[in-house]
Amino acid sequence: xxxxxxxxxxxxxxxxxGDSSIVKYPESRVHHLQITHCMExxxxxxxxxxILEHLTEVRFYRDQPNGKDGKYRCCRLVTRSHPFYDxxxxxxYHEGRKxxxxxxxxxxxxxxxALLYMDxxxxxxxxxxxxxxxxxxxxxxxxxxxxxxxxQKRFGLQWRLNATVSNYKGxxxxxxxxxxxxxxxxxxxxxxxxxxxxxxxxxISCDKDKEAKERVSIICKVCHEEINKWPQQxxxxxxxxxxxxxxxxxxxxxxxxxxxxEDVLCSA
Numbered sequence: 001x002x003x004x005x006x007x008x009x010x011x012x013x014x015x016x017x018g019d020s021s022i023v024k025y026p027e028s029r030v031h032h033l034q035i036t037h038c039m040e041x042x043x044x045x046x047x048x049x050x051i052l053e054h055l056t057e058v059r060f061y062r063d064q065p066n067g068k069d070g071k072y073r074c075c076r077l078v079t080r081s082h083p084f085y086d087x088x089x090x091x092x093y094h095e096g097r098k099x100x101x102x103x104x105x106x107x108x109x110x111x112x113x114a115l116l117y118m119d120x121x122x123x124x125x126x127x128x129x130x131x132x133x134x135x136x137x138x139x140x141x142x143x144x145x146x147x148x149x150x151x152q153k154r155f156g157l158q159w160r161l162n163a164t165v166s167n168y169k170g171x172x173x174x175x176x177x178x179x180x181x182x183x184x185x186x187x188x189x190x191x192x193x194x195x196x197x198x199x200x201x202x203x204i205s206c207d208k209d210k211e212a213k214e215r216v217s218i219i220c221k222v223c224h225e226e227i228n229k230w231p232q233q234x235x236x237x238x239x240x241x242x243x244x245x246x247x248x249x250x251x252x253x254x255x256x257x258x259x260x261x262e263d264v265l266c267s268a
Contacts, residue, residue, distance in 0.1 A: 001054055007109055008054050012088065014112025015048065017136075017147070018119025021098070022089040024081065031085040035077040039063060043199040044118060045075050051111075056080040100143045105150040113155065114192035118200045124179075130206045131182055134159070137166070137175035144176040155191065157184045220245055 002008040015035065016022070024031040033052065037045050042062060052058045059078045066074035079085070091101040116134060123130040136144050141161070148159045159178040166175045180188060189204045196204055217226050220242040227242050 001051065006107060007111075008051075009084075009088075010107045010109025011051055011111045011115060013104060013108050014115035015119060016088065016092060016098075017100070017112075018116045020119075022085050022093070028081050030081040030083055031089050032081040033077075033079045033085050036066065036074050038066075039073050039075055041199060042075050043197050045077060047197050048115070049077055052077065052079050055084060056082050098138065100139060100146050102146050102150060105147065106154070108150065108154050110155070110191050111195050113151070114195035117192060118196065118203060121203055123203050123205070129182060130185075132180040132185060132188060132203075133162070134178045136177050139176070141174075141176055144178060148178055151178075155188075157181075157188055 002011070012020075012033070016033070019037065020033055020035045022031045022033050035045070035048060039062070045060070049058050049060055057080050061076040061078070064074050064076055066072045088104070091104045092098055117132065120135045122133055122135070124133045125131075136147060139147065141163075144161055148161060151157055151159050158181040160181060162177050162179045163174055164177070166173050185206075193204060219226055222241055222245040225242060
């Protein structure tokens, strides 16, 4: 499967940024890698097993208890201990917390990127477009910026930093994730599609897209100029204000839009 250790390392880096963790047994001197997924992703886990077996034997456990009181069922992968995982842990963990290492990210491969996206990614339908996003909220802002920068250097894909506020148990905290630039979506899907098993195909399917193939014409309600827009940019009442008129309206500090006459708006 891999022609070099570097290719294998690139794959493991991707899943380590996602759902994998590096741990060791109390009686062991070296670390191993372990992964947990829900039972619905068993096919995906078996693909990961094939990848990890390039280095060591991998044990697969299906239908295991997970969550509080074992309420949910999952499948697990556990590799054998190996010094390779010791080396990766030195780069990826700081004071027991998983972080990122710019030097190691230079080794990221297309397979590694595919694993990261399948682990923590989603095709988020914002408006009428399916936009790939990766939930990197376990990393802080600086770490997300490093990941974004290295993915652009390695693959020419622009993942933009997206900040949201989490309210967990009454504690508000700013968290970050990565959102792919829409114009890079097809390039990204083409890069990773050969690595995506059937059970994960929904993450690269754009069947729900409602994007139009052609623009339509609409008249600005203020200056009456004809503008070409995508259908999803037009409101249900078919009213539209062009960019220049909209900015003039919003720059008015004295009152509402009704206080500005059409003659004043379109005189500039």
